[in-house]
Amino acid sequence: MQKRLAWVALFAAPLLLTPPQLSAQAAEELYEAKCGRCHVAYAPEEYAAEEWPGIVRSMRSQAALTAEEEALLTDYLVGLAPGGEADESGPDGPVLGGYLYTEYFKDQQKAKNFDLHYLAFTVTGWASDRIQYFAEFELEHGGTGGDNTFVEQAYIDFWLNNNVAVKIGGILTPFNRFDEFHGPLANFTISRPQVSREIGVSAWKDVGVVLHGFTDLSEDVSLAFDAYTINGLGDGSNLRGSRQYRDNNEDRAIGGRVNLVIQDVVEVGGSAYNGAWDDEGEYDLTMFGGFVMVRTPFADFWGEYADAKTENPSPDGDGDMSGYFFQASRLFHDKFRPTIRFGSLDYLDPGTQLGRSSSKGDKDLTEFVLSFAYYPTNKVALKAEYIFFGEGDRKETVDNNLFGLQAAVSF
Ligand code: HEC
Structure with a gap:
């Protein structure tokens, strides 16, 4: 029994410890795949945090983004852009x-x-x-x-x-x-x-x-x-x-x-x-x-x-x-x-x-x-x-x- 728990812990540990890095990397890969097909994937720093939500929304049909993907990419870009937090909805x-x-x-x-x-x-x-x-x-x-x-x-x-x-x-x-x-x-x-x-x-x-x-x-x-x-x-x-x-x-x-x-x-x-x-x-x-x-x-x-x-x-x-x-x-x-x-x-x-x-x-x-x-x-x-x-x-x-x-x- 104890042995089995140890195995579970061994496999679960990376899952528990790494989600933030994993998702950041997943977001980066998603960004490159979705937004780098027709032009270079513009670096997050190239636009201000408050500009990214509108840009991603405007490009979502070009990139065929689901609502989840749009939210993920927006968070990713806003998080790395100058200006920090941004309001992601509304005008x-x-x-x-x-x-x-x-x-x-x-x-x-x-x-x-x-x-x-x-x-x-x-x-x-x-x-x-x-x-x-x-x-x-x-x-x-x-x-x-x-x-x-x-x-x-x-x-x-x-x-x-x-x-x-x-x-x-x-x-x-x-x-x-x-x-x-x-x-x-x-x-x-x-x-x-x-x-x-x-x-x-x-x-x-x-x-x-x-x-x-x-x-x-x-x-x-x-x-x-x-x-x-x-x-x-x-x-x-x-x-x-x-x-x-x-x-x-x-x-x-x-x-x-x-x-x-x-x-x-x-x-x-x-x-x-x-x-x-x-x-x-x-x-x-x-x-x-x-x-x-x-x-x-x-x-x-x-x-x-x-x-x-x-x-x-x-x-x-x-x-x-x-x-x-x-x-x-x-x-x-x-x-x-x-x-x-x-x-x-x-x-x-x-x-x-x-x-x-x-x-x-x-x-x-x-x-x-x-x-x-x-x-x-x-x-x-x-x-x-x-x-x-x-x-x-x-x-x-x-x-x-x-x-x-x-x-x-x-x-
Ligand atoms: C199917 C092709 C295609 C995909 C995929 C695409 N774009 Fe674009 N993008 C364009 C075209 C064409 C333009 C230039 C024309 C325009 O302004 O509409 C453009 C312009 C831009 C610009 C303005 C650049 C400038 O000229 O200053 C940004 C920023 C941008 N895209 C971001 C994105 C992001 C973010 C994604 C992913 C969500 C994305 N694009 C996906 C075709 C695409």
Whole structure:
């Protein structure tokens, strides 16, 4: 009997003595797994204790956190952040932020030039522990020119419970995945993939309502979804030129996206969109997309595909266009990140309704991108990039290769 008790004591002792360390380590591992998949897991000291609860809450659907995981990570981060204790519920913010980046580009055709490409300000906060707001204003190219100053996003997100929310206002349309990574720190390269620029229509802002949420399907798999109705694309010489907040017809566009996250390592998703295209609402535009993102100790991989079809093909084209990219990237010593990307865009439709407009040039091309980013801190990126463009056979082969430099800061 005594012998048995001794055994019990021997096994129980570590359990009794070590819970605090164990749970701290578990929290750290959870943090790295959940919050280090898409960007570095920002060190707890990088934000004040009172900022972390709002940040974790804002990122919980990206990371598919259960209420317990959210509480655990919040406690972990607040405990290590400067400022000590923080109130973890109720109103929070507003928090001001933003980013800016300046670029220098040189190619064979155009003059070499500097560009204050983006200056964006964000205001975000929680009006209550269920209601988040977010607004992003941006000045492109120093605010010069016609419509370069605009509201990129402005929405209110009402969380019905821990997992489902209704977002209302000006949103980034959840069609492709790259769009949400267009900021200069989330995007490891200077350029955006051509397919994300032209078919995902580059930071596609629109206005409407999104029902979104996430849920665990099993211990290893979580699912996130977006179902939306918006004004939709229309009234432009190409898809990218069709982004707008205003409606061009009386029809609402609808769409949806489903993402699966497997073991916090693989994310794979599919997307669909359908809406009236022309001013009269006679012709439809239908788009499909798919993506996969994989994080491995060796490198981070990303592939994305998109396809768009209009019911109003031009005489020379079928109204169909598609494109894809593959990207591989690796972070060394938390500071250096080389990235390579290959992409293709079949955007040959020469119609006046869709596709190539003479002023936009031939968009049927391949791209091979070599990029190198240096992060002096987690919030600053200095990048150099060379892009080899292969032109389609419709146009005389021209050397459009591009060399670029970028200095970016997120604040
Ligand atoms: C599925 C990808 C993904 C996951 C997982 C994710 N994030 Fe993010 N995070 C983003 C993107 C994209 C941005 C930049 C765009 C934005 O501000 O929304 C971002 C921005 C941030 C920022 C602001 C950084 C800046 O630019 O100043 C913080 C802080 C942050 N995330 C923390 C977290 C935490 C904490 C978690 C885990 C709970 C997490 N993230 C999980 C995608 C992700």
